[in-house]
Amino acid sequence: MTALGSDLVLAGEDVLRYCRDWHGDVTTGAVAVLRPRSTEDVAAAVKACVDLGLSIVPQGGNTGLVLGATPDQPESQVVISLERMTRVRRIDPDDFSAVVEAGCILSEFKDAVAKEGMFFPLALGAQGSCRIGGNVSTNAGGVNVLRYGMTRELVLGLEVVLPDGSIFNGLSTLRKDNRGIDLKQLFIGAEGTLGIITAVSVKLMPEPEQVATALLGLNSLDDAIALYRRARRDCCDLMSAFEFMPPLAFVLAREAMPDLMMPIEADYPAYVLMEMSGSGLVDIDDLMERFLETVMEEGVVADGVIATSSNQSRSLWLFREGMNEGQAKRGPHLRTDISVPLSRLADFVRDAEAAVLEVVPDCVNVSYGHVGDGNVHLNVLPPSDLSPEESAERIYKAKKAINGVLDRYEGSISAEHGIGRLKRSDYEERLPDVRRKLLTSLKAAIDPAFIMNPGCQLNFGGNS
Numbered sequence: 319m320t321a322l323g324s325d326l327v328l329a330g331e332d333v334l335r336y337c338r339d340w341h342g343d344v345t346t347g348a349v350a351v352l353r354p355r356s357t358e359d360v361a362a363a364v365k366a367c368v369d370l371g372l373s374i375v376p377q378g379g380n381t382g383l384v385l386g387a388t389p390d391q392p393e394s395q396v397v398i399s400l401e402r403m404t405r406v407r408r409i410d411p412d413d414f415s416a417v418v419e420a421g422c423i424l425s426e427f428k429d430a431v432a433k434e435g436m437f438f439p440l441a442l443g444a445q446g447s448c449r450i451g452g453n454v455s456t457n458a459g460g461v462n463v464l465r466y467g468m469t470r471e472l473v474l475g476l477e478v479v480l481p482d483g484s485i486f487n488g489l490s491t492l493r494k495d496n497r498g499i500d501l502k503q504l505f506i507g508a509e510g511t512l513g514i515i516t517a518v519s520v521k522l523m524p525e526p527e528q529v530a531t532a533l534l535g536l537n538s539l540d541d542a543i544a545l546y547r548r549a550r551r552d553c554c555d556l557m558s559a560f561e562f563m564p565p566l567a568f569v570l571a572r573e574a575m576p577d578l579m580m581p582i583e584a585d586y587p588a589y590v591l592m593e594m595s596g597s598g599l600v601d602i603d604d605l606m607e608r609f610l611e612t613v614m615e616e617g618v619v620a621d622g623v624i625a626t627s628s629n630q631s632r633s634l635w636l637f638r639e640g641m642n643e644g645q646a647k648r649g650p651h652l653r654t655d656i657s658v659p660l661s662r663l664a665d666f667v668r669d670a671e672a673a674v675l676e677v678v679p680d681c682v683n684v685s686y687g688h689v690g691d692g693n694v695h696l697n698v699l700p701p702s703d704l705s706p707e708e709s710a711e712r713i714y715k716a717k718k719a720i721n722g723v724l725d726r727y728e729g730s731i732s733a734e735h736g737i738g739r740l741k742r743s744d745y746e747e748r749l750p751d752v753r754r755k756l757l758t759s760l761k762a763a764i765d766p767a768f769i770m771n772p773g774c775q776l777n778f779g780g781n782s
């Protein structure tokens with residue numbers, strides 16, 4: 319390891335900050351943390367780990383919520399952090415593309431691209447800390463998926479250091495390329511189990527010059543889904559975000575940010591934060607106003623407020639972001655990341671919330687999220703005064719109840735956060751044999767020594 323140079327290697331107490339999950343719930347350890355500055359450094363680091371019989375946990379911004387980027391076997395695992403590989407290698411406005419190193423923080427990449435009048439549409443609450451390589455490895459979603467797709471749909475090419483230290487160079491910026499099997503797809507969403515992504519080429523869009531944000535009060539989740547369908551049809555696909563929140567969202571957000579002012583006076587059973595955006599000759603404000611006039615006349619929307627400045631728009635989004643912090647402040651709780659077909663979402667939420675209250679009647683449900691994508695975070699908050707053991711018991715029972723309902727609806731236990739170590743057993747329990755066989759063969763072909771992120775996603779039959 320010392321052959322890599324002391325500048326690249328952290329050991330002892332210094333490793334701990336890389337071994338703690340984002341919520342601070344779990345802290346482990348590692349043999350060392352390696353912080354390469356280049357793709358060649360990453361390749362040398364991987365070869366050193368192979369020679370020493372150590373396995374590797376790749377890490378980006380460590381904002382993942384499923385324990386994928388932190389070791390679980392401190393005596394045999396090394397963290398390779400991409401935090402020093404932050405260069406934007408190229409922005410090509412004429413080709414609507416860019417090439418960026420895996421360690422670049424998402425918001426910094428978006429800022430660099432905006433300076434060229436371009437837009438990278440991936441947008442999530444963690445964008446000030448998560449890194450592009452982590453986004454690709456988790457196939458991150460976020461608030462703009464309904465218009466621009468998941469990260470997979472934004473990736474044109476990848477550069478990856480493979481588990482034997484060789485470099486796969488697939489950094490093409492071609493939009494159309496059907497030369498056989500598209501190998502880059504194997505690494506997107508692989509959560510570091512097949513190699514280390516060192517650089518990414520991505521699609522860019524024209525920067526939206528106009529953005530209209532509205533917060534709407536509605537009478538039910540069913541109305542919110544009807545509104546979403548209507549907006550998809552009536553707004554020329556210019557809707558870029560559609561977030562559902564229950565009334566509790568505002569309470570939680572203000573527990574975390576007491577200065578937030580309620581933007582709508584009356585209380586409603588459901589709220590939607592909706593955004594439309596565009597560039598060029600369209601009139602987005604007019605479109606939003608006319609659309610809301612119609613749906614309010616029809617009674618789909620009960621009340622609403624449209625932001626009149628970017629500051630006001632920002633403060634509407636703070637409710638959506640603050641509610642996560644508010645939940646964290648209430649102590650340990652169940653966080654889920656579920657998807658079902660949109661047409662079944664309202665029924666699913668009703669059934670799953672009822673199933674939770676049957677087994678843990680003293681807990682509180684909070685269902686919210688990127689509802690346009692059929693994606694809901696049905697979180698469960700135990701009372702704050704319980705002991706850690708009592709909370710853990712409630713969380714376990716609530717998760718079982720939700721997953722039971724989810725299986726009936728044929729939904730996914732991970733709409734966007736991935737599997738990591740946290741959801742591995744829930745994933746494995748539901749994995750059909752043929753799929754398991756394919757995944758195991760793929761892993762054995764690319765990582766025969768099972769050194770890449772053991773314990774993450776699946777027990778592939780190696781050392782996890």
Ligand SMILES: Cc1cc2nc3c(=O)[nH]c(=O)nc-3n(C[C@H](O)[C@H](O)[C@H](O)COP(=O)(O)OP(=O)(O)OC[C@H]3O[C@@H](n4cnc5c(N)ncnc54)[C@H](O)[C@@H]3O)c2cc1C
Nearest residue numbers: 378379380381382386443449451452453455459460510515
């Ligand atoms: C407040 C908050 C809001 C969030 N909102 C969303 C959301 O809306 N949508 C969403 O999808 N997620 C969301 N997340 C989850 C998280 O931000 C995303 O999963 C993000 O893409 C992780 O990026 P990261 O750089 O932090 O990755 P990390 O947490 O460092 O790693 C995630 C996984 O990818 C692997 N990995 C990281 N970098 C590489 C690499 N270069 N090569 C190979 N493997 C690698 C790790 O080993 C790990 O398995 C949110 C998280 C927080 C804290």
